[in-house]
Amino acid sequence: MIEIPEYAAQVLQTLESNGFEAWCVGGCVRDSLLGRTPQDWDAATSALPEQVLELFGAQARPTGLRHGTVTVRSSGQSIEVTTFRTDGTYRDGRRPDSVTFTRSLREDLSRRDFTVNAMAADVRGTLCDPFGGRDDLRAGTLRCVGRAEDRLAEDALRILRGLRFCAVLGLSAEPETDRGLRSCRSLLNRIAAERVRAELDGLLCGPAAAQVLRAYPEVVGTVLPELLPMVGFDQRSRYHCYDVWEHTLHALENAPPDRLVRWAVLLHDAGKPRCFTQDERGGHFYGHPAVSARMADGIMERLRFDAASRQAVVTLVEWHDRDIPRTEKGVRRALMRLGETRLRQLLAVKRADNLGQAPEYRGRQTELDRGEEILEELLRENACFSLRDLAVNGRDLLALDFHGPELGAALERLLLAVVDGEAPNERAGLLKMAKLLKDAPDIRVIDRKYEQK
Template sequence: MEFKSLPKEFLEAKPILEKIDHAGFEAFFVGGSVRDMLLGNPIHDVDIATSAFPEEVKTIFDRTVDTGIQHGTVMVLDHGQGYEITTFRTESTYTDFRRPDRVTFVRTLKEDLKRRDFTINAMAMTKDAKIIDLFDGLLDMKVHSLRAVGNAETRFNEDALRIMRALRFSSQLGFSIEEETKFALQKLASNLEKIAVERIRVEFEKLLMGAYAPKSLELAEKLDILKYLPGNLMSMNLPEFRKALELTHPESTQEVWLLIGYYLNLEKEDLEKFMRSWKTSRADIQAVTSVVPVAKNIINATTYQLYEINQYEELLLSLLNMIQTSPEVINKIYTIFRKMPIKKIQDLSINGSMLIEQAIVAPGPDMGRILKIIEQQVVDEKVPNKQEILLKYAKELVKNEKN
């Protein structure tokens, strides 16, 4: 198969291949960029594979960075772009189920392609737009099938993260997983426990943001893969969660965890433990543990409860939409946010310094407590946010407490 014209991402990188060819070596576009071009999807990073060994690549180009030279990867800096160029290689055993114990550089493209995960990722393209398909990736793409290159069990034993990648590609592309590949997924799922949680999390997030997430999630459940993931996902309301994903899908990782958190029957403390088991960021933990409890009881949410999570207004409204909250309730919540007299305590017309200057209260815990009471009264619109009125109110509070 050949293309008359290449996308601009490849055209911009074409001089790199030409320069390698001119030096007497082979070079091809490989991997996800070729797959995405064939599928008509947006192209991200353009990866290049070559018969030139790393030190040889470095002699061809003036500006290079050793980004992963032990594994054969050198980054070439050219016309303001960085291109990762990786030497054709074979790989030995994978005792950690993630990285090869040893990499051997080779001179033939076929040896390099046959170590890759799935047939749709094992195609290459010349600088003249000719597709090289040694493992029927084009056919699998045509019939929407995700199939491991060679022996599926061997591929997943090499790198257990490929189990999650299979589900992720299925979710993103809507491809079914070929039977032998599916069997290997189930048989070797326990190997996921040997993979770093951070790597699993990235694939899981992408899976749940995919257009076909409900189908892939259901497959993961049927193949007993979910039980090997952190946090006991089997305890959540999976049918309702899948239903929510059918109606809408998260567009950010925070939305992913908000939706998961909503369908987990966990109190705030346990919800935080769940998030930590996935090694999510502090920002994501804070967002989920702040928003989910309010969303679960949104009908009874008070103005002050909404004020306390004011910084997460967009996330809360997004979650309410994802769980199909009625438009009337969403509009009510939106209106409350709009009408709040203050958005944060710094918006009060008075502060601690004023209380001290007026000799209303001394520095210390009492001052913070008094300001907190005033803050809540202003938010609830029981006291107007005017300096003179608030100072008078503060004096009355202190006086009443002393009496």
């Protein structure tokens, strides 16, 4: 039995009481069987879209009439109600050219991608499972409905969806589906970048992300070809017992499921194959953080990430190998440059990176622990690490006749003096220091003059 939330049950009951079949379908049923809370509930019905619109009146609006979908508001929630249908051909490898409405729930379920998504539940929680989705869930199996290659070729995005389900739900593709995921991978080039990005986001944050990437590098490499040179690339370094790809996957296994952290870990060593040199001491990758950062920037631009996410990941990749002294001054400076959120993410990237190295070189965990302790101490003390926290502001410096770029430069210099512990964050003292900036552009000189006063 599946427990249907009241708002969805009301919609099903209204449809049933008017002589129509009505079922909750797809992911909500799957997640309920797994004991997970569904993000949303979708319904399928024998009612035609026009009948749904008439039945629910002002509560309904057409959101996809071509495919039979009407969105119904119920108790402040929205539920998509779609007429039972069969799909025509998929000439573009993404959407059916046409749909045909049907009176059969089984026919509707038969067009779906995987058996675990081809289940339905009525208002009483009774399960309809014509393709064995519940048994596949119990066995941890991903299986296409029908012939795998046909189903995946219809809509190539299903390839990445399948990998995402494996990463998030811990499923493993059965042999025919596994072959289809691999053999149809070239079709992914037809898929819009935004849709690829969304599926990769979900995949990377899944508990089994590393296992899926390990099993399907050639599939993921179809949309992220920059990763393929990492696979099997021997680092020839005493610090590493894994090749570049395996190191990355071990790091990923030790990264928190933060979307930006996971992307940064995935890409942090992407530039290593391009930077490899070797001498009598072994392999080296001089300059690889900068190269990896440029590659990350290009990948994220191609996948049309928003600017903030793109900049965040590029910064984390660029900084991943940079030493941050485990001192109050060192952490203050990092806070000034990165801010609290980004610094916490960077420490997570560094921790994961270190845990992907050879066991004898994983001792940096203690150093990272100390860095986090100092960070927490500074935050408890409300330490000044940004212009927002500085005891003086732009208006104060305008009153001292600072203008344009020199005003911003002066504020930055005052902030640096406070961050480095060379001046207290006190308004009167900072104003005196600011007056000296007119004559002494070097902050160190200013500090000495200030001390002499």
